[in-house]
Amino acid sequence: xxxxxxxxxxxxxxxxxxxxxxxxxxxxxxxxxxxxxxxxxxxxxxxxxxxxxxxxxxxxxxxxxxxxxxxxxxxxxxxxxxxxxxxxxxxxxxxxxxxxxxxxxxxxxxxxxxxxx
Amino acid sequence: xxxxxxxxxxxxxxxxxxxxxxxxxxxxxxxxxxxxxxxxxxxxxxxxxxxxxxxxxxxxxxxxxxxxxxxxxxxxxxxxxxxxxxxxxxxxxxxxxxxxxxxxxxxxxxxxxxx
Numbered sequence: 246x247x248x249x250x251x252x253x254x255x256x257x258x259x260x261x262x263x264x265x266x267x268x269x270x271x272x273x274x275x276x277x278x279x280x281x282x283x284x285x286x287x288x289x290x291x292x293x294x295x296x297x298x299x300x301x302x303x304x305x306x307x308x309x310x311x312x313x314x315x316x317x318x319x320x321x322x323x324x325x326x327x328x329x330x331x332x333x334x335x336x337x338x339x340x341x342x343x344x345x346x347x348x349x350x351x352x353x354x355x356x357x358x359x360x361x362x
Numbered sequence: 363x364x365x366x367x368x369x370x371x372x373x374x375x376x377x378x379x380x381x382x383x384x385x386x387x388x389x390x391x392x393x394x395x396x397x398x399x400x401x402x403x404x405x406x407x408x409x410x411x412x413x414x415x416x417x418x419x420x421x422x423x424x425x426x427x428x429x430x431x432x433x434x435x436x437x438x439x440x441x442x443x444x445x446x447x448x449x450x451x452x453x454x455x456x457x458x459x460x461x462x463x464x465x466x467x468x469x470x471x472x473x474x475x476x477x
Contacts, residue, residue, distance in 0.1 A: 249405070278463065287470060288406075288452060293463035301463045335405055351465070353398075353405030 247272065249354035251336050257360045258326050266321040266357045270338030276300075277319040278339070278351060279311060283332035291334075294319055323359070331361045364389045364455045368468035376476045381425075381440040383471050385453030388434060395436040396454040396465070397427055406452060412436065423447070448475045 250269045258264050270277050279291040290303040294313035308324040317338075323330055337351035369384040387393055394413050398406040410421025417429040427438045436453060453468040 276463065278465075280467075288454075288467035290464050290466065295463070303464065337406075350408050350411065351406075353407070355403070355405045 249336055249338050249352050251334075251354040251357050253357060254355070255358050255360070257362065259362050260326055260328060262326050264323045264326060264330075264359055266323075266334050266336075266359070267318065268321070268336030268338075268354060269318045270336075271352055274338035274340055274352070275317050276339045277313055277317065278337040279319070279321050280335040280337070281305075281332045282335055282356070283329070286332075288335070292321070326361045328361050331359060333358050364393065364457055364464075364466045366453050366455050366466055366468035368451075368453050368471050370471055371469065372472045372474065374474040374476060375443045377445055378442050381438070381443045381447065381473065383438040383451050383453075383473065385427075385436045385438065385468060386434055387436060387453070387455045389455055389457060391457050394456040395427075395429060396456070397421065397425070397436075397438050398452045398454060398467075399423075400450045400452065400470075402449075409438070409451075443473075443475045445475050445477065448473055 252267045276295040278293050281289045281291055292311050293301040297313050311321040313319045333356045335353055335356045337353045339351045365388045367386045396411045397409040399409050400406045409425050410419045412419045412429045420426045425440045427436050429436050450470045450472050452470050454465045456465040
């Protein structure tokens with residue numbers, strides 16, 4: 246069974262540009278989660294998508310946005326990049342999260358390392 | 363609001379020694395608790411989880427954790443450390459209700475295993 250995949254592995258952008266990160270969940274998983282792992286700041290929850298809808302959002306500005314496609318893959322967009330957006334962005338997937346089943350195990354991808362110059 | 367505190371950002375043990383990684387949480391509702399491990403340049407892998415029922419939870423690679431409600435703790439242990447256990451470990455808490463799906467992670471503990 247293929248795991249969670251993320252692309253690209255590395256992404257280098259300059260301040261003010263936009264970045265698009267992609268995630269494909271494990272087959273059969275309908276929930277996708279995005280996290281930011283910045284150096285010294287730990288793992289911060291960004292977004293949760295389930296069945297194509299945004300279910301929950303962390304404390305990030307609106308320039309962090311995303312969507313989930315009908316095949317449950319997901320895209321994270323970061324607009325107007327700032328230097329402090331440099332981080333490892335992790336995507337995770339789980340079985341149906343509807344109705345609030347947070348105890349469903351989340352399976353993580355290897356991450357996309359975003360560097361903003 | 364939920365939060366997680368991992369005591370000790372770095373823990374060093376000798377090979378064969380007991381591993382103890384500490385995690386305390388706060389949650390306004392009964393929590394779901396997790397331990398993850400992250401090896402360099404990889405994503406996180408679930409070690410074990412507590413949802414309901416037995417408070418002593420066994421996970422992969424010989425790790426276990428005990429949920430102690432009175433102490434709001436979920437410490438991770440392993441009787442005998444192996445070199446391959448060297449990694450970063452994260453404790454996480456998750457809730458149902460309005461914050462469903464929103465896991466809060468601790469800052470992580472880096473485990474070093476000395477030969």
